[in-house]
Amino acid sequence: METIKKNKGFGNWIRTSITARMLMVGFLILVLLIPLIYIKELINERSQRQEEVVSEVGNLWGTEVLLMGPILKIPYKTYTESTTYDTETKKGITKRKTHINYAYFLPDNLNIDAHVDAIKKERGIYETSVFSSEMAIEGTFGIPDFKQKDVLPEDVVWEKATILIRSSNLKGIKNQIEMQLGDETTSFLPRYKDQQNQSYLTGFVPMHELESPFLADGALPKTKAVTFNTAITMNGSSKIRFVPVGKQTKLHMTSNWKDPSFTGNFLPEEDEEKSVTSEGFVANWNILQINRQFEQSFFGSLPDLKEFSFGTELFVPVDEYQKSERSAKYGYLVIALTFLVFFLIQTISKINIHAFQYLMIGIALLMFYTLLISISEHQNFLKAYLVASAAVIGLITLYSKSILKHRKFILLIFGSLAALYSFIFVIIQLESYALLVGSIGLFIILAIVMFASRKIDWSSGA
Incomplete structure (x- = not known):
């Protein structure tokens, strides 16, 4: 009986403690970085295949x-x-x-x-x-x-x-x-x-x-x-x-x-x-x-x-693999910020979000890159990016509807993802001003997160 009480106490701590949720979210982000590395390798492999084909055509012609x-x-x-x-x-x-x-x-x-x-x-x-x-x-x-x-x-x-x-x-x-x-x-x-x-x-x-x-x-x-x-x-x-x-x-x-x-x-x-x-x-x-x-x-x-x-x-001006590679470099940022939005909603609204649900959201975010690579091989990068981002944003928004229940939170998720993917697309298109725009964008995101989390009582449930 004493062991059961201890297990219940630990499970309750996992569900209610802000510290425990933060550790869980951080661990899931680290886990999701592994398939993100494989996605980058996939992009490099497809890019090398393109170079091989270009070399083959050149040798024949x-x-x-x-x-x-x-x-x-x-x-x-x-x-x-x-x-x-x-x-x-x-x-x-x-x-x-x-x-x-x-x-x-x-x-x-x-x-x-x-x-x-x-x-x-x-x-x-x-x-x-x-x-x-x-x-x-x-x-x-x-x-x-x-x-x-x-x-x-x-x-x-x-x-x-x-x-x-x-x-x-x-x-x-x-x-x-x-x-x-x-x-x-x-x-x-x-x-x-x-x-x-x-x-x-x-x-x-x-x-x-x-x-x-x-x-x-x-x-x-x-x-x-x-x-x-x-x-x-x-x-x-x-x-x-x-x-x-x-x-x-x-x-x-x-x-x-x-x-x-x-x-x-x-x-x-x-x-x-x-x-x-x-x-x-x-x-x-x-x-x-x-x-x-x-x-x-x-x-x-x-x-x-x-x-x-x-x-x-x-020069062949459209290099879809180079743009896809630049998109994948921001994969850490996309996963971390999306999880942060869900974490803040969970903390503020006291809605319980299971680790499995976080994992499903993370996998959906990773699917964006495989969709982007495969579609961009047949369409231009803009169409591929729009289709892939729309599919992922729609999937996560519908999935969050069953988790968050409240309409305002669902709209917040939709707006956050749309703004995030739009921000990444703008950075990818820029060359000379990519660092400047990226730094300003991250500063604005930090300001929004600090403003949204200012009333959270971080000492409760620690």
């Missing part, structure tokens, strides 16, 4: 386009001498050894006219941007300066000079590349280039080489500058960029894509010719040698210059 060239490659001779001594005659024998090195000369002028015809490709519920680009490239090679390395004219191997073009996307090239160089026409073939030692780098974009056959005498800038022009048609995805190898590089780009993101080391010129409209964009770049951090010629080896690239990303 053509990866991002990064173009560097054309570059004039000329071999030259250097010599080393070594002396050996005959042990019998004690005389020194001098041997001269010839080495072949390479010099790389960048064009004086490089003009690129690129038209990018972009479309959206869908794979299941995912979409990405792909494009077909037509590039007209022209410019001038000046007379190579070998004097800076003290290379004699007779040591320059003009007959084995070639032209190089580097590209990240050989698979996407759709025409046989031919270049008019001076009085001659030359074509290009791929050359193997080992890049395994760099493939581990984050964001590494492999560059492949195209090289011409040995140039005819009429194509060489021996005594005067030589002009060149070529055309390249290339499929790609996501980005199109160029390395400004010209002493003066000009790029004129047009596209039907309405959401460009200009990336790289250089932005387009702000002039009357640059425009972004609902039908596409027009942009112009004019880059001088003094704007970059590399010279016009290299001896020995040609460095990787893609860090100086510039161009355009065909």
